[in-house]
Amino acid sequence: xxxxxxxxxxxxxxxxxxxxxxxxxxxxxxxxxxxxxxxxxxxxxxxxxxxxxxxxxxxxxxxxxxxxxxxxxxxxxxxxxxxxxxxxxxxxxxxxxxxxxxxxxxxxxxxxxxxxxxxxxxxxxxxxxxxxxxxxxxxxxxxxxxxxxxxxxxxxxxxxxxxxxxxxxxxxxxxxxxxxxxxxxxxxxxxxxxxxxxxxxxxxxxxxxxxxxxxxxxxxxxxxxxxxxxxxxxxxxxxxxxxxxxxxxxxxxxxxxxxxxxxxxxxxxxxxxxxxxxxxxxxxxxxxxxxxxxxxxxxxxxxxxxxxxxxxxxxxxxxxxxxxxxxxxxxxx
Numbered sequence: 191x192x193x194x195x196x197x198x199x200x201x202x203x204x205x206x207x208x209x210x211x212x213x214x215x216x217x218x219x220x221x222x223x224x225x226x227x228x229x230x231x232x233x234x235x236x237x238x239x240x241x242x243x244x245x246x247x248x249x250x251x252x253x254x255x256x257x258x259x260x261x262x263x264x265x266x267x268x269x270x271x272x273x274x275x276x277x278x279x280x281x282x283x284x285x286x287x288x289x290x291x292x293x294x295x296x297x298x299x300x301x302x303x304x305x306x307x308x309x310x311x312x313x314x315x316x317x318x319x320x321x322x323x324x325x326x327x328x329x330x331x332x333x334x335x336x337x338x339x340x341x342x343x344x345x346x347x348x349x350x351x352x353x354x355x356x357x358x359x360x361x362x363x364x365x366x367x368x369x370x371x372x373x374x375x376x377x378x379x380x381x382x383x384x385x386x387x388x389x390x391x392x393x394x395x396x397x398x399x400x401x402x403x404x405x406x407x408x409x410x411x412x413x414x415x416x417x418x419x420x421x422x423x424x425x426x427x428x429x430x431x432x433x434x435x436x437x438x439x440x441x442x443x444x445x446x447x448x449x450x451x452x453x454x455x456x457x458x459x460x461x462x463x464x465x466x467x468x469x470x471x472x473x474x475x476x477x478x479x480x481x482x483x484x485x486x487x488x489x490x491x492x493x494x495x496x497x498x499x500x501x502x503x504x505x506x507x508x509x510x511x512x513x514x515x516x517x518x519x520x521x522x523x
Contacts, residue, residue, distance in 0.1 A: 191403045193396070194396040194397075194400040194403070195400065197392055197393070197395075197396040198396050198397060198400065198416075201389040201392050201393040201396075202416075202419035202420075205242045205386055205420060205422075206422045206426075208382040208383075208386045209241065209386065210426050211382045212379055212382040212383060212386065213238045213239050215375040215376070215379045215382070216234045216238035216375075216379055218372075219372060219375050219376065219379070220234040222372055237446075237450055238379070238427075239424040239427045240267075240424070240447045240450045240454075240455065241386050242389075242419075242420035243264050243451045243455045244455045244459075245387050245391075246390045246420060247260035247261075247263065247264060248260075248458070248459045249391050249395075250263070250398075251459045251460070251463050251470065252459060252462060252463055252466075252468065253394075254394060254398055256394075256398055256408050257459075257471065258407065258408055258409040258412070259397065259398065259408045259409065259412040259416070260412075260456065261409065261412075261479075262410070262411075262413035262416070262417065263412040263413070263417050263420060264451045264455045264456060265417075265452075265480055266413035266414060266416070266418070266479070267417040267420055267421045267447075267448075267451055268447075268483055269479075269482060269483050269486055269512065270417055270424075270425075270512070271421060272448060272487060272490050273486055273490065273509070273515075274508070274509065274512055275421075275424060275425050275428045275444050276428075276444060276500055276505070277505035277506070277508040277509050278428075278429060278432075278505075279428050279431075279432035280500050280504075281502065282432045282433050283432040283433070284433070286499060287432075288499050296337070297446060298491050300329075300333045300449055301445045301449055301487065302487070303329065304329065304449050304452050304453055305452075305480075305484055305487055307326065307329060307453075308480060309484065312472055315472070316472050317469060317470060317471050317472070318472065319464060319470075320460070320461060320464040320465070322457075322460060323456075323457045323458070323460035323461035323464065324457075324461070325457075326453045326457030326460070327453065327454065327457040327458065330450065330453035330454050330457065333453075393416060397411045397416055409479070410520060413479055413520075414516060414520065424444070424447050428444060479519050482518070482519055486511060489511065493508070
């Protein structure tokens with residue numbers, strides 16, 4: 191038991207620091223590519239900070255055949271993101287935490303769509319097929335397309351292709367230096383991703399061992415301990431942006447991370463599992479925690495919709511709701 195606790199602690203710390211470096215490098219690449227603040231928060235920032243959840247979901251299903259660990263981690267992380275992160279950012283931001291219309295209308299809309307798709311899949315199928323994975327992944331690509339469709343990000347692909355072909359558009363003396371720097375950041379992303387993957391493998395293995403030792407469903411450990419541990423990179427990214435006063439970055443990262451977690455964090459492992467004939471069974475416990483996520487989503491969007499401002503009293507309410515939902519889920523399961 192104590193070995194599992196120790197490994198969970200060490201791997202969580204490893205994921206936290208690796209995620210921090212990964213997110214920093216990813217953000218610098220996004221700046222070079224000319225992404226707007228909200229677009230960068232919803233794409234590169236969100237994807238980079240959600241890598242631990244994706245890796246845990248992959249290993250839990252493909253290697254350990256415990257899909258409940260993947261669902262518990264992703265839904266628990268989404269709950270943490272939607273309630274804890276904005277609440278913490280309110281107390282760190284030097285300005286009023288006013289969410290932009292773009293974040294609420296674009297990211298909020300797709301997040302609602304994501305929750306509806308997840309609930310529909312759970313209600314209508316207890317064993318998910320490859321078609322469910324395709325719907326999840328297809329919806330995510332639609333979300334990315336919607337971001338690219340906006341004028342603020344229409345040069346993204348052009349900038350990316352120009353960089354790999356000719357390097358940055360700078361005076362010749364600076365081209366080589368800038369190109370080397372960006373490639374160095376990409377190298378950091380790949381190296382830290384490897385560390386996150388290895389750490390996630392051992393985290394899942396010992397979380398399952400600990401749940402068996404304690405005689406509780408693995409989904410409880412994943413929904414609480416693992417979800418909180420893997421959400422710290424998201425918290426770091428949003429908190430850093432909030433301290434700078436970049437509210438659009440901080441808030442769009444929350445929705446973007448949850449959209450990626452659910453659609454790709456579940457969709458990709460399901461797609462791979464079904465290709466290699468691994469069954470994907472949905473448990474009753476999984477349905478319970480998704481209902482908690484749905485309720486919290488409706489609440490947060492209602493709070494954001496009211497003048498687009500999140501105040502400190504509302505932030506405290508969100509923190510209390512998170513604790514209440516976690517306690518209720520643990521008791522119910």
